[in-house]
Amino acid sequence: MNKGRVEAFTDAVLAIILTIMILEFKTPESFAISAVLDQVPYLISYAIGYLFIGVAWYNHHYMFSKTRWISRNVYWANNFWMFATPFLPVATAWVGKxxxxxxFETFYFLVYLLWSVAYFILSVMLVKANEKDYRPEAAKSIRSMAIYRFMGSWKWVSGQIVASIVAIIYLPALQMVLVFLLIIFVGARFNKDSDQLFN
Known part of the structure; x- marks a missing residue:
């Protein structure tokens, strides 16, 4: 399958999602700067959602750049991931209220969980496609990604799920803090060669 078409389609979907997310920001009726304060919860959830998608896109680009051959399994795994991703603007808008x-936080957590499962399945399919294409170094690069190692560890994932459930029960806003920390300390830990792929 043509890798470029899959990447272009994915990029278009993600661009639309980011656009929809900012459209949920409501223009205040008042001319006073204090009117923006009502939108602060949405701005926080929007910033986290934007960072979420930006980091995911970078990792997605890295995995696809390492991969030469797109199998049917990769195509459908990518579609499943894209099916899960548009729920983020809905969850972001709801949390913003x-x-x-x-x-609200429970819904966001469920969307995050669905998205994570879809993303991990896509990563596994890309590893398998590279192994089938006799590209063990590319498969190894994807497996060495921090996000892949985190999602592949049942201990880390179980810990995250338990922490999120406890946060939602006792202090729901803490769930967004956990997501933010995971994006920064796991998702944004890119492989060293990620900015040298096309040099």
């Missing part, structure tokens, strides 16, 4: 509301 009540940053510390249990129902």
């Amino acid at each position: 009540g940053l510390n509301q249990q129902g």
Whole structure:
């Protein structure tokens, strides 16, 4: 399958998602700068969502750059991931209406969980495609990614799920802090060669 077309389609979907997310920011009726304060919870959830998608896109680009051959399994795994990703603007908008509301944060957590499962399946399919294409170094590069190692560890994932559930029960807004920390300390830990792929 043509890798370029899959990447172009994915990029278009992600661009639309980012656009939809900012459209949820409501223009205040008042001319006073204090009117923006009502939008602070949404701005926080938007910033985390934007960072989330930006980091995911970078990692996605890295994995696809390492991969020469797109199998049917990769194509459908990528579609599953893209199916999960558009729920982020919905979850972001909902959390923005009540940053510390249990129902909103529970929905965000479920979306995050679905997205994570989809992303890990895509990563595994890309590893398998590279192994089938006799490119063990490319498969090894994807497996060495911090996000791949984190998602592949049942201990880390179980710990994250337990921490998120406890946060949602006792202090729902803490769930967004956990997501932010995972993006920074796991998702944004890129492989050293990630900015040298096309040199």
